[in-house]
Amino acid sequence: MTIEIRRVTVLGTGVLGSQIAFQTAFTGFDVTAYDIDDEALTGARDRFAKLAATYGEEVAGAADGKAEQAAAEIVLTSDLAAAVRDADLVVEAVPEVLAIKQEIYKQLGGLAPDRTIFATNSSTLLPSDIKDFTGRPDKFLALHFANLVWKYNTAEVMGTPETDPEVFQAVVDFAVAIGMVPIELHKEKAGYVLNSLLVPLLNAAMALGAGGYAEPEAVDKTWRIATGSPLGPFQMIDVIGLTTPYNILVNGGEDAQQLAAWLKANYIDKGKLGLASGEGFYRYSA
């Protein structure tokens, strides 16, 4: 049996959902994007228009109206039943709140055809936390994108022990078809590959800064020169935005909370939130 994926529905049209829907439409799939109400759908339209402009500037082959066409072809709806009625694959990118995810999977299980594969883009939950709410654990797995999918194009694919290997392979093939580089995980791991590497690095950098061992610039310089990496860890945090690590650290143990307090007092309270705000560990010109 070959599993064919042609019609894709994306749930949630926020930061990541809008990018996943747009990239999928841009690469030739039929895409439906679902969000909760008209206000959210208006926001989605704005995001798609902005993505079309960005693709026009940054993505090969996106000129000549191809990006605008992709945006125009995405079907937007706040009717969940209509959104998934004929979907081969549903990619879920709703807020990172377990109760919201569980609720939407409970509904989905009864609304989507039996053949439909469900994939979660969750960054911090394991698919095993969700699988029992899907009604089809064999057709459920994680497909995790990185922010700015058109240039940071990894797609981490991670199943549970119950995921059908053919479903896993179909999702790997789909990732390739939409221009991603699939990263296959053989077992469930919080943080997948990327954040298993990145989070300890960023925390170690902040511990050096907060502990007064070295200035952020010196930490970054060391990492760049000695490893050949283009960016140091503090430059990476500026790109991510300081509030994301802050929100994670402030809920952690004693050491993590000390790092959070350092970030807050020295940067966040002074409006230094990272690249998007014009200043974080570094100052950026418009």
Ligand code: NAD
């Ligand atoms: P976001 O807050 O930007 O967007 C969430 C969207 O879901 C909003 O459009 C919201 O209206 C919609 N929504 C809210 N309740 C809903 C419901 N009950 N049903 C359907 N839609 C609902 O969030 P985001 O940053 O795009 O994150 C979405 C998912 O993607 C999360 O699981 C997150 O872990 C993951 N993710 C985020 C990033 C990132 O950098 N932001 C990167 C990788 C993965």
